Amino acid sequence: MEDLAAFERLVCKNASDFHYMKICLVLEKGRRNVEAAQFKQLMISGLRQLYGEVGAALPFDVLKFDPSTLTGMVRVCNSSLVKLWSAITLIGSYQNELCAFRVTQVSPFLIALSGNSRKLELD
Numbered sequence: 001m002e003d004l005a006a007f008e009r010l011v012c013k014n015a016s017d018f019h020y021m022k023i024c025l026v027l028e029k030g031r032r033n034v035e036a037a038q039f040k041q042l043m044i045s046g047l048r049q050l051y052g053e054v055g056a057a058l059p060f061d062v063l064k065f066d067p068s069t070l071t072g073m074v075r076v077c078n079s080s081l082v083k084l085w086s087a088i089t090l091i092g093s094y095q096n097e098l099c100a101f102r103v104t105q106v107s108p109f110l111i112a113l114s115g116n117s118r119k120l121e122l123d
Helices: 036-056 078-089 110-114
Strands: 018-027 060-066 071-077 097-107
Touching: 018 078, 018 110, 036 060, 036 071, 036 078, 071 078, 071 110, 078 097, 097 110
Parallel strands: none
Antiparallel strands: 018 071, 018 097, 060 071
């Protein structure tokens, strides 16, 4: 006799291997000429300070960087997301000037970062 009350539970994890972050660099004295390579190097130095040389080797990519707003789109492996986020949160200076990284959006899907529902205006 079959058990009619039996059920199967399926749990689906995120199929994406990466997370995407929209990150803004805020400088105390205003905007400065910062290139994408300097933006990434600052994040690597934060990883190195917090996690050492092994942390500095965590894989992540700056997909896009806007020097006028100092905002970048970063792709990071799921396993490295928390480490990168914590390292950049603790960065406090850039070239002897106070600064902070602000993570404005995070998603496993890049398309989700193309818009901002907080700034959405409906007609």
